Amino acid sequence: MNEVEIQRQKEIKEAEELLFTGPQALGFAKGLFLGRFVSDWAMPYPRVPAAQQADLDKSLAEVREFLDQNLDPVAIDRAADIPQQVIDGLAHVGVLGMTAPKEYGGRGFSQRAYCKVLEEIGARCASTSVFTNAHHSIGIRALLLFGTREQKQRWLPPLVTGQQLAAFALTEKEAGSDAANVQTQAVPSADGAHYILNGEKRYITNAAIAQVLTVMARTPIPGSDKTAITAFLVTPDMPGFTMLEPRMEKLGIRGTATGRFAMRDMAVPKENILGPLGKGLKVALTVLDFGRTTFGACCTGAAKTCLRLAVEHANTRRQFKKTLGEFDLVKKKIGRMAADIYAMEAMTAVTASLIDRGLEDYMLETAMLKVFTTERLWEAVNDAFQIHGGSAYFNDSPLERMLRDARINQIGEGSNEVLTSFIALVGMRGPGMEFKEIYDTMFKPSRGLGKAWTAGMNRLGAAVKIPSVPVKSESLRSQASQLGRLIWRFNLSVNRALIKYREPVMDMQLVQERIAGVAMEMFASACVISRLDSQLQGVGRNGDSPAGNHRAAELFLRQSFHRIRRFLSELTDNDDRQLLETANVALGKESAANRNGF
Ligand SMILES: Cc1cc2nc3c(=O)[nH]c(=O)nc-3n(C[C@H](O)[C@H](O)[C@H](O)COP(=O)(O)OP(=O)(O)OC[C@H]3O[C@@H](n4cnc5c(N)ncnc54)[C@H](O)[C@@H]3O)c2cc1C
Numbered sequence: 001m002n003e004v005e006i007q008r009q010k011e012i013k014e015a016e017e018l019l020f021t022g023p024q025a026l027g028f029a030k031g032l033f034l035g036r037f038v039s040d041w042a043m044p045y046p047r048v049p050a051a052q053q054a055d056l057d058k059s060l061a062e063v064r065e066f067l068d069q070n071l072d073p074v075a076i077d078r079a080a081d082i083p084q085q086v087i088d089g090l091a092h093v094g095v096l097g098m099t100a101p102k103e104y105g106g107r108g109f110s111q112r113a114y115c116k117v118l119e120e121i122g123a124r125c126a127s128t129s130v131f132t133n134a135h136h137s138i139g140i141r142a143l144l145l146f147g148t149r150e151q152k153q154r155w156l157p158p159l160v161t162g163q164q165l166a167a168f169a170l171t172e173k174e175a176g177s178d179a180a181n182v183q184t185q186a187v188p189s190a191d192g193a194h195y196i197l198n199g200e201k202r203y204i205t206n207a208a209i210a211q212v213l214t215v216m217a218r219t220p221i222p223g224s225d226k227t228a229i230t231a232f233l234v235t236p237d238m239p240g241f242t243m244l245e246p247r248m249e250k251l252g253i254r255g256t257a258t259g260r261f262a263m264r265d266m267a268v269p270k271e272n273i274l275g276p277l278g279k280g281l282k283v284a285l286t287v288l289d290f291g292r293t294t295f296g297a298c299c300t301g302a303a304k305t306c307l308r309l310a311v312e313h314a315n316t317r318r319q320f321k322k323t324l325g326e327f328d329l330v331k332k333k334i335g336r337m338a339a340d341i342y343a344m345e346a347m348t349a350v351t352a353s354l355i356d357r358g359l360e361d362y363m364l365e366t367a368m369l370k371v372f373t374t375e376r377l378w379e380a381v382n383d384a385f386q387i388h389g390g391s392a393y394f395n396d397s398p399l400e401r402m403l404r405d406a407r408i409n410q411i412g413e414g415s416n417e418v419l420t421s422f423i424a425l426v427g428m429r430g431p432g433m434e435f436k437e438i439y440d441t442m443f444k445p446s447r448g449l450g451k452a453w454t455a456g457m458n459r460l461g462a463a464v465k466i467p468s469v470p471v472k473s474e475s476l477r478s479q480a481s482q483l484g485r486l487i488w489r490f491n492l493s494v495n496r497a498l499i500k501y502r503e504p505v506m507d508m509q510l511v512q513e514r515i516a517g518v519a520m521e522m523f524a525s526a527c528v529i530s531r532l533d534s535q536l537q538g539v540g541r542n543g544d545s546p547a548g549n550h551r552a553a554e555l556f557l558r559q560s561f562h563r564i565r566r567f568l569s570e571l572t573d574n575d576d577r578q579l580l581e582t583a584n585v586a587l588g589k590e591s592a593a594n595r596n597g598f
């Protein structure tokens with residue numbers, strides 16, 4: 001086995017361990033890859049439970065009032081700091097512990113309801129939304145999900161009331177996208193009472209202002225010479241904790257304190273281990289799943305601000321004796337923004353509700369939400385910027401700041417490239433396993449032809465049957481049946497890619513990008529259909545007016561279906577070979593395209 005193959009086997013083993021711990025209900029996204037529309041997860045459109053709606057309305061009103069009166073995103077950006085009074089105010093209105101159970105001082109909100117609150121913050125100030133995410137969505141999340149009762153009782157109350165702040169520290173020099181490559185070591189002390197941590201973390205939001213940090217470090221696996229990642233609760237007053245750089249200067253979200261710190265022979269009590277020993281990667285990735293839903297909410301809020309600014313300018317600025325909004329090329333940008341925002345909001349609501357409803361495996365949906373909303377926000381900022389022309393370029397323009405702020409989203413909490421590849425590979429695993437079953441059985445007749453026959457028929461069944469997308473509104477039947485047909489085509493294309501490329505498809509990221517792209521668009525379209533159906537039936541709630549912007553939804557579906565068809569046709573008609581060869585020449589590498597089997 002060569003080095004690449006050994007690394008591949010290691011990654012597969014890690015992924016298996018992380019993702020497939022036992023039988024789980026078929027999720028929405030995994031269903032798409034199998035040619036199914038698992039409607040229960042997306043329909044009917046999720047509503048905040050009636051019992052929580054009054055609480056949410058009250059909190060939203062309080063949060064809005066507080067933000068309108070006290071949050072100054074320009075001042076935060078200029079000073080590169082979020083004033084303590086803002087942090088105290090967020091704590092006062094409950095934002096810093098909103099999803100924590102009431103018994104620990106939190107508000108007990110669902111993820112769906114919390115996303116509505118985060119959307120408000122994201123619409124106003126990205127520094128503040130990233131600070132809040134780092135504290136609540138990922139900082140205290142491991143404690144909420146994996147903490148023992150004693151740990152929760154001890155650590156949560158000051159954190160959920162904002163007396164203390166939290167951070168989540170995974171990233172290191174050698175562990176960026178490759179999160180499993182954490183090098184920080186944690187070795188048990190001689191008496192077994194502590195773990196001694198040595199290592200450095202970088203790019204950690206809130207590191208310098210947090211009193212509690214969830215730190216990932218590598219611990220020995222008892223009885224073997226191997227190590228695995230474990231999550232620890234760390235406080236900066238532990239001897240050996242050194243802040244190397246409390247506020248790294250940066251392009252955007254300048255109000256956040258992004259830091260770098262070292263741990264030198266730092267003793268951490270073994271009681272501070274969060275979750276099972278050696279299962280820290282699972283802890284980290286589960287935490288990030290939660291973070292990705294609120295990421296989606298913040299991006300939706302920011303995109304709404306872009307649309308508002310674009311519309312205001314397009315309706316007032318005159319050139320060639322017309323307002324800008326009278327030009328079709330400006331309308332094109334505004335229409336697309338409105339359509340995308342409709343989808344971003346719907347996708348955020350559906351994804352958050354998967355968590356609330358207890359679906360165990362929502363990694364694909366949260367990854368899709370993160371990639372989709374961050375890319376669409378980037379387009380929205382860019383388009384709003386373009387509509388504002390030169391005026392956007394100057395420091396007194398909110399769009400200048402928003403453009404800088406939005407850039408981190410495609411990189412942080414899993415870069416979009418890594419997540420795109422992840423979506424395709426994890427999604428294809430379902431059909432891939434079925435093929436493997438057929439293949440294995442064919443070559444091992446002792447395992448019984450009956451099994452191969454069943455698996456083969458399942459495949460065939462999925463391949464010939466167009467899934468039904470159940471809608472209540474007559475006017476949506478056509479879009480619903482188009483989506484059903486596209487899911488059917490997608491399933492055929494995934495099967496074809498698996499048969500054609502077999503194992504090497506794991507390295508073929510251009511193929512993966514199209515497959516993930518289709519899956520994301522189909523998920524977004526399903527959420528849009530679900531939301532529109534609910535609005536047409538007059539049951540829109542949660543600020544979702546029954547009248548709604550139906551045109552935006554319809555435009556989104558048309559544009560999304562076009563993108564899906566384009567991705568599907570590019571699976572067989574593309575320039576991949578030439579593109580890879582050109583890149584290889586530029587990179588000074590031998591051609592890898594032939595190796596990849598194009
Ligand atoms: C402002 C800010 C705040 C942050 N806050 C936190 C925090 O609170 N906690 C924390 O733990 N981390 C935090 N991070 C770290 C962040 O999560 C990482 O920057 C991110 O995971 C990417 O890692 P990296 O920067 O090392 O980039 P690399 O891993 O070096 O990747 C660089 C680029 O290479 C490409 N790439 C990498 N791998 C692949 C692949 N397999 N396939 C295709 N392309 C690939 C991608 O385009 C990627 O953007 C923060 C970062 C920033 C900038």
